[in-house]
Amino acid sequence: MKYKDLIKKMTLEEKASLMSGKDFWQTMDIERLGINNMFLADGPHGIRKQAEAADHLGLNASLPATCFPTAATVANSWNEDLGEIIGDYLGKEAVAQQVNVLLGPGINMKRNPLAGRNFEYFSEDPYLAGKMAAGMIRGIQSHGISACVKHFAVNNQEERRMSIDTIVDERTLREIYLTAFEIAIREGKTKTVMSAYNMLNGSYTNENIHLMQEILRDEWKYDGVVVTDWGGSNDRVAGLIAGNELEMPTTAGETNQEIIQAIKNGRIKAEVLDECVDRLLDLIFTTEQVYKLPKKEIDKEEHHRVAQKAAEESIVLLKNEGNILPLQKGKKVAIIGDFAKDARYQGAGSSIVNPTRLEHTLDCLEESGIVSIGFEPGFERYGKMSRKKVDKACVLAKDADVVLLYIGLDEATEAEGLDRQDMKIPENQLELLHALHKVNPNIVAVLSCGAAVEMPWIDKVRGLVHGYLAGQAGARAVLRVLSGDVNPSGKLAETYPLRYQDTPSFYNFPGKEVSVEYREGMYIGYRYYDTANVNVLFPFGYGLSYTTFEYSDIKVTNDGVTFKLTNSGHVAGMEAAQLYVGCKTGGIFRPNKELKGFKKVFLNAGETKTVTIPFDDKTFRYFNVKTNKWEIEEASYEIMIAASSVDIRLVDTIFIKGTGAPLPYDKSKLPSYYSGKANNISVEEFENLLGHKVPVANWDRLKPLGYNDTIAQCQYAKGVFARVAFHSITFAHWFLRNIGKRSTANLIMMSIYHMPFRGIARMTGGIINMPMLDGILMMVNGQFFKGLNHVLRERKKMVKVDKVKSTIAGAAKEM
Structure with missing residues (x-):
């Protein structure tokens, strides 16, 4: 231990206090020992x-x-x-x-x-x-x-x-x-x-x-x-x-007492707590050193430019029919879509950032060189149909050479605390797209969302630029790609299936009650689509450029793979070359190919570079459940250099000596996993993979509700109070969604509906403690008055203890 001498000076109570927060965002301090929060x-x-x-x-x-x-x-x-x-x-x-x-x-x-x-x-x-x-x-x-x-x-x-x-x-x-x-x-x-x-x-x-x-x-x-x-x-x-050293946020000392009691009754050894304290002290002392140096001011403009550069390199060009992009100089462009006026640039929930500045497309048009003939929102942001907005957008589109259509998912659809209901773009946006296509087929869609969506409408656009959620400078970055100032080099880090039903976890997502079963096993994303030969809209690693790249001269050694990459087009650009590896034997089931390396390379027009992607400890390994170790299967391996998971440009093979581990599976019991067609696995085959029975996935409706049951389960509660509360919550959610207050409705799902009862104590900073929660559960389980009395009695105790603590703390300060 690094801080053995300091830990010796601590009381048991002080050690325990460091293991949970002081408040919502800060850890506890111990002033007398010079330990800061x-x-x-x-x-x-x-x-x-x-x-x-x-x-x-x-x-x-x-x-x-x-x-x-x-x-x-x-x-x-x-x-x-x-x-x-x-x-x-x-x-x-x-x-x-x-x-x-x-x-x-x-x-x-x-x-x-x-x-x-x-x-x-x-x-x-x-x-x-x-x-x-x-x-x-x-x-x-x-x-x-x-x-x-x-x-x-x-x-x-x-x-x-x-x-x-x-x-x-x-x-x-x-x-x-x-x-x-x-x-x-x-x-x-x-x-x-x-x-x-x-x-x-x-x-x-x-x-x-x-x-x-x-x-x-x-x-x-x-x-x-x-x-x-x-x-x-x-x-x-x-x-x-x-x-798990640190519990956040604070529980107002309640769980500290649990630790103290566990030490006293021998459930935890004192050395275990000391080791946890030592690791936390190291984090405190090492991360506070920087604050002893002179404070540096942030250059907000420089940081904004870095955010723009990051966005520019991450934008993906998905379609470019007839080279409609980059936009030719002098082309008359109609800007349509609510996201052009108010950028969709980040998700919602705990990651939401208050930007230092925020650029919107309409504010950046003039300097982009794009000739705009006007803007129409075209649709209501949160899904409401508006024929008037569609008609006005169509009138504008008729006079344009090209329509820039900004569409995507709104902030209430992609948020922490709730999953999306489907993979669709909102219907009112698609209605607009279909109407625009009738008056002007030269549509370039700019898509803003943080995850894959279905695109049955893709034949209605000639160009498709995916900005994802590109941050505060994303609007300008997209315009620079559209105008040709930036050559797009982003490639998809996820597969876009043709439809949601094609996804390997379709039958097992989400877990609704007790558990969620990952029956597809390792076959997620391209590992499934490429192995099971399922057609997709856009494969993993896919992205277009305004130039072209040629791959040649592959050489494979025990250390890695080398090849030549040439920019065979007329403009400078970057290419993300990808290394995939596939095992040629069938002893152990595997995906056809797996990503094992990549390199982003910048090339001027006509330039050739030699690229090396080294092998590492993860290139050939697999986890053997019999030996409980990482092993290597002795086999010939296909080494593939690719522009995407399905666009293989160069192939070679190498023989790799194995570790001699026994085969971990009985092939006859796992036919779906060996074929790769793992999207609808039976419970029996999944249990063969697991090596044990799967637990019961449904709630026991007859059991009393406990700490880890959720507010949603109150629909089955014995207590009328709990059932009324449940129906009130579900009605409030339904009502708020129907009057257009989707963000507020989402909060109910995030912070109440799926919250386990223990979360009431863990997230209220000590306002409600576990003994009070016991009373709430009595009320939920049909003992309303007994539970209410229990809550009030425990609340009174807590207030009394807090008063005593305040008096002692005040006296200590005066001394």
Whole structure:
């Protein structure tokens, strides 16, 4: 331990106090020992340090900060260096706002296109996500503060996120859902990890010994701090035993007492607490060093330009029929779509950033050189039909050479706390598109959303530019791509299926009650589509350019692959070359190909460069469930250099000697996994993969409701009070949606409907404690008056204790 002498000076109460927050965003301090508090702030793509009352849902405004493109956007750059640059600027701003721990990046896999926080996550591929995250972490931590990689792990749905049990087999867990974390932790060397809300195979992630000790601490040798997601602690003592040092936010000392009692009765050894305190002290002392240096002012203009550069490199050109783009000089352009007036540039929830400035398309048109003949909104932002707006847009479009149509998903559709209902663009926007096509077929659509959408309408546009959620400078960046000032080089970090029903997790998303079963196993995203030969709209890694690239002269050695890349077109540009590897034997089921490397290369017109992509420890490995280790299968491997997962330009093979591990599977019991057609797996075959029975997935309606049951389950409660409350909540949600207050309606789902009862205590900062919660549960379970009396009695006790504490604290100050 680094701080053994200091820890010896602490009382048991002081040690326990460090294990939970002082308030919503700060850790506890111990003034007499010179231990200061830390400030933690949201920050996947910009600092969200709240100046006034704190909340976790982005309700109250934060201090102004640069809003960079979201992770889903930056991943399309396929540029680790760009991730590091963004991290560098995030770190500078975090230091300027006196933040010790920046809560990001988020690197959960995009298992399903409807997951509500997909806009915060990089990719459906763990290698790409891990590499981009590692770069960002290095940038953030170069300033002496800590990044916080999240949400560890398998947090892939918002519905019932605080209590859902994720059922996943060990190999899929390791290869798909933990590899990005492994890269971020080992290569990025993050100082902090945030545990997820959900359960994993029967235990909450922050209490899961296999996840937190055997993998994170023992295998990956992680010696940093683990912090709960806000309100994510279930059993505080079990979490501490697993090595989850910090619980956030504050519980007003309630869980400190649980730790103290556990030490006294022997449930926790004193050394376990000391080790947790030691790791937390190291985080405090190392991240506060930067604040002893002279304070540096932030150049907001410079940071804005970096946000613009990041957006420019991340924009994806998806369609360019007849080379309608870049727009020819002098062409008359009609600007249509509400998002051109008010940019859609970030998601909603805890990651929402208050930008230092915000550019909108209409404000940037003049300097872009694009000749605009006018603007019409064309549609109501939140889905309401308006024939008048459509008609006015069509009148404008008739006189244009080209229509720039800004469409996408609104802020209420993509938000933390709830999953999307479908993959569709709102109907009123499609009505506008169809009407415009009748009067002017020269339509270039500019799409703004943070995740995949269906595009049955794609034949109605000649050009399609996907800006994703491009941050505060995204509008100008898109215009520079449209005008040709920037040659687009973004490539998709996720697959766009033709329709939602084609997705491998279609039958198993989301988990509605107790659990969610990952029956598709490792076959998520392109791993499924390419192996099962399912046609897609746009494949993983796809993106067009205003120039062309030729690949040649592949050479494969034991160290990696080398090839030549030539810009065969007429303008300078960047190409994201991708390395895929496929095993030629069938002993162990695998996807046809998996991403194992990539490199972004800039080339002038006519220029050729030799590109090398090295192999690493992840190139040929697989996780063997029999040996419980990473192994290598002895086989010939196909080495593919590609422009996308389906656009393979160069191929060679290499024989790799294996580790001699026994085959882990009985092929006859896993036919769907060996064929790759894993979108509709039977429970029996899934159990063969798991190696055990799946737990019951439905609520037991006859059981009394407990701490980890949700408000949604009150529909089955014995207490009339609880059932009335449930129906009132559902009516309020329905009513607010129907009168157009969708954001407010969403808040009900986010902060009430799917909240487990323990969250009432964990998220109220001590206003309601666990004994009071016991009384609430009595009321819910049919003992209304007994429960009410219990709540009032416990409340009275708590007020009395608080008064005593205040008196003692006041006396101590006077001394």
